[in-house]
Amino acid sequence: MKPRRVTVFASIFWIAAFAFIAFDWSRAGPHNRFDEPPPWQLGQEKVEGAGHCAAPLTADAPAK
Amino acid sequence: MATDGGSIAAIPGDGTSSVRKDRARGLQPYAARVASSPLAIAAVLACLAITWLVGLRQGFLFIVGMGFGAVLAGVSFGFTTGWRVWIRDRDPTGFLAQFLAIGLTMLVSIPLIASHEELSGAIAPLSVSLVIGAFVFGAAMQIADGCGSGTLYKAGLGNGFSLAVLPGFIAGSFLGAAHLDRWLALGSLPPVALPEHLGVGATLILQLAALGAIGAWLWRNRKKTDARWKGRAIYVGAVLLAVFAVLNLLVAGQPWGIVYGLGLWGAKIATWLGVDLAANAYWGREARQVHLNSSLLTDVTSVTNLGLLMGALIAANVRGNARPATDASGKQWLVAVITGLVLGYSARLAFGCNVGAYFSGISTGSLHGWVWFAAAFAGSFVGIPMRERLGLKS
Numbered sequence: 001m002k003p004r005r006v007t008v009f010a011s012i013f014w015i016a017a018f019a020f021i022a023f024d025w026s027r028a029g030p031h032n033r034f035d036e037p038p039p040w041q042l043g044q045e046k047v048e049g050a051g052h053c054a055a056p057l058t059a060d061a062p063a064k
Numbered sequence: 065m066a067t068d069g070g071s072i073a074a075i076p077g078d079g080t081s082s083v084r085k086d087r088a089r090g091l092q093p094y095a096a097r098v099a100s101s102p103l104a105i106a107a108v109l110a111c112l113a114i115t116w117l118v119g120l121r122q123g124f125l126f127i128v129g130m131g132f133g134a135v136l137a138g139v140s141f142g143f144t145t146g147w148r149v150w151i152r153d154r155d156p157t158g159f160l161a162q163f164l165a166i167g168l169t170m171l172v173s174i175p176l177i178a179s180h181e182e183l184s185g186a187i188a189p190l191s192v193s194l195v196i197g198a199f200v201f202g203a204a205m206q207i208a209d210g211c212g213s214g215t216l217y218k219a220g221l222g223n224g225f226s227l228a229v230l231p232g233f234i235a236g237s238f239l240g241a242a243h244l245d246r247w248l249a250l251g252s253l254p255p256v257a258l259p260e261h262l263g264v265g266a267t268l269i270l271q272l273a274a275l276g277a278i279g280a281w282l283w284r285n286r287k288k289t290d291a292r293w294k295g296r297a298i299y300v301g302a303v304l305l306a307v308f309a310v311l312n313l314l315v316a317g318q319p320w321g322i323v324y325g326l327g328l329w330g331a332k333i334a335t336w337l338g339v340d341l342a343a344n345a346y347w348g349r350e351a352r353q354v355h356l357n358s359s360l361l362t363d364v365t366s367v368t369n370l371g372l373l374m375g376a377l378i379a380a381n382v383r384g385n386a387r388p389a390t391d392a393s394g395k396q397w398l399v400a401v402i403t404g405l406v407l408g409y410s411a412r413l414a415f416g417c418n419v420g421a422y423f424s425g426i427s428t429g430s431l432h433g434w435v436w437f438a439a440a441f442a443g444s445f446v447g448i449p450m451r452e453r454l455g456l457k458s
Contacts, residue, residue, distance in 0.1 A: 010222025024332060028359040036119030041317030046182040049351025050364055053323040053420035054186035
């Protein structure tokens, strides 16, 4: 594959990624940035269900 | 396909030789070149935007993710490659660097988690799905020439093969999580957090001894030490990875992960297409529904993934190797898409990839990390010959 084509591929990827984030933001519920948790978790209250690939099914509240 | 060398195989050269060339040419220091990169300005703007829109924690996590990406690309730190280079050439360098990173992370993470209940480890059940998923993932990652992190950031560099793998990876991660309850019904033992059973000191001694013993055995049976990496750059990279992994734990409250974010992206796309996930055993859970209805910028794994992409792009541009050449046949493109699907699906059955299960599992004292390691390594012995039969050998 020629470098120019790779550049095009990379550009398409980043444009698609940006569009994905923007579209997701537009569809998401309103976010209050002043209601965010502290900058780091250490020393704060535990947050359940933050989402990790190792988290088992029982790690957070059951399905509705 | 012209790419070789694992997750960054397509990138010619290695961190050490690159640094040596730079020094020899008397080029400006690496940090100054990073700072003067237009991409660095874009990264700062992205970080400010995330902080402004979502909050300081997510801004910090974007920076941590950039650190991961910069290290991975900067020294060509490849999990997949490290295993393949040992299996194929009996070169233990990649393995030893991985063990160094895991060991250092473990030394800080396990005591921290034990003394701070607000911090969580990557602790997962010992299930049949774990063994099957890790074995399949180990084989598939050798065919795809990259694990979760490698596929992600190589796609960001414009590697065509990884770009073909990534959509399948996202779809597979979503589907694997959606089917996880059925796989767990095959049989599962509870999660085992070693520090809870053995204590912090004994866990550290036991795990460090295990890593040391395996490392010593690999070293004693080496045939080469320069098949892929030369010099100390990869070990410096390992130390830096450990630093960023600990920062990730302190800021996010949980260890470094990749695949949850990819699955969440897939689940979001599915809901946009009209799929109702409210009744699904995994995506229907309250916390997952909150994530599905919030911006992905509020998800810690997604933000570190985005940072990783940006950091890798900057590092690769500074090194001058951000356009990895890829040349594949039609059949190989199809293989890439299918392999991506298998990678994502199996990673969810196995409760993570090289990062979420192997790196973060072991470094936070989860027994499932060791099971994952054994099964995925066995799978790599299957995947490497398959890769060569498919014509993906360098």
